[in-house]
Amino acid sequence: MNAVVRARRRGRELWSAGPFLAPSLLLFALFFFYPLGKTVYLSFFLTNAKGEAKSFVGWQQYAELFASPDFQHSLWTTLLFVLLTVLPGLLLALLLALLVEKPLRGMAFFRTLIISPVTVSVATASTIGLLLFNPSISLLTYGLKFFGVPDIAWLTDPFWAMISVSLVTVWMGLGFHTILLLGGLQAIPQELLESAKIDGAGYLKRLRHVVLPLLSPTLFFVLVVSVIGAFQSFGQINILTAGGPSRSTHVLVYSIYRDAFFNFQFGSASAQAIVLFAILLLLTLLQFTVVERKVHYQ
């Protein structure tokens, strides 16, 4: 009897739930689940310029991708870009968070300046980058001259183009990563630091044995988030270098963009998107199984 009443009530709540869930479900079906399936589907087909699947080719497009020197180059470029942006960015944000953590008078002002990169978008950051890296009027080059550094072709030299794009990326992320790490630092119990101090531990010792272990969950979180973000970078590359010079900044998402929307190879571009997804999934799992073991949770 009771079960019948409960079942009837659950059935009634299904009817009530419908209208609450319908808008989200409809939008997800149209703009998430359908395209997800479609991307997998397209990756097995040759398509025409309108993006219609024309002939089934199975795994052939994946095989061609991995055999293609251009795609291999894109993968390596992406990896290099991730290495150049994630670790320096994390380290710099950690130093900044330690710097602004001290409760000094007027700290709110400095903190605001230091987290100010959170206000920029990829387009505004890159546009400012265009000004600072501009060959004829670069304040950066001009400033470095004072220190005896010769002129640098920021965006036109393959080596420096990668450095410039990475610089902009690290700077863009600094504010947000500092906010996250500052939050982590402020959550460390003061008693632990005090007792370490009383035991005679100096600043570096406290940093190494108390602060960093307790901060490791936040550091790990920032690591995971910024690795994923770095793999998905697009705007700064499109605006600053357009993948060049000589493909030196031709990262994976840029390659998807070019192949789909300029070469109209929707099938191959879909396969690349699936590869990107697989890489991100693997890396995230790897980070959770390998790196997270070293993370100290309270």
Place this chain on the structure above:
Amino acid sequence: MSTLQPALEKTALSPAVRRRPRTKQVTTAAHYLVLLIVSLIIAFPILFALSTSLMTPAESLSSPPHLVPSHLNFTSYHNALQAAPLGKFLLNSVIVSAVIVAGQLLTSSLSAYAFAFLRFPGRNLLFYLFLATMMIPWEVTLIPNYLTIKQLGWLSTYQGLAAPFLATAFGTFLLRQFYLQIPRDLYEAAVLDGCGHWRFFLTVVVPLSRPALGTLGVYAFLQAWNMYLWPLLITNKTGMRTVQIGISMLQNEEQLAWNLIMAGVVLVLLPTVLLLIIGQKQLVKGLLAGSVKG
């Protein structure tokens, strides 16, 4: 022994005690110096954009470059809004962002209600389906979404710019967590009084969850305002560009002076800079809310 102890401690400590204020002052001064230098370096690109926007065209193009304008010249803002149709770009961005914020608040608060208050068959399965949408990088759905919008004839329209972003699993989770804190008794009492779900939702749940709605709103706004790849694909008419696309294309297409472009950058930064200065807590909350997504 007991009389000796304080004396011993005193002699042992005294040099340190005497030295401390001096070293402390010095380290504090050093700390301020480092802070000043570092914070100026970090904020430099933004400050330099502001400075360039106040220069004359000649100053902004001069070599060696100027660091600050010789006098404050606000005409570049006027010119940027008129000549470079930045006014139109800003309007487009405001409309699209407003639609996305409103859409996300509406769809998320509704679906969160179902997950927090209603028990129905398949609820867990649906919950996992929502979760799945957060796990998959959106590049994976990009190409078919573009084709869909194209087929609907929505290229270069506001609905095309906003449609894929009107529902978010993340917003649903954020609000569901908040709704779960609403006392269950309130719900039971309302049901006993014969209050329907819709009335309970509108008169109790929505007013109570204003702080969470605010956080989601700030987050959704930041996302929508700063969006780059989607509007780049979807807009092929100059007049329909959002401000992010407009600003990054000023440099390529028109021979505009840097002071004008930087005036544009400053205008685009304005909403987020204001949030940083006036509502730092809201901004940080909005950003942190989003970081869960990774």
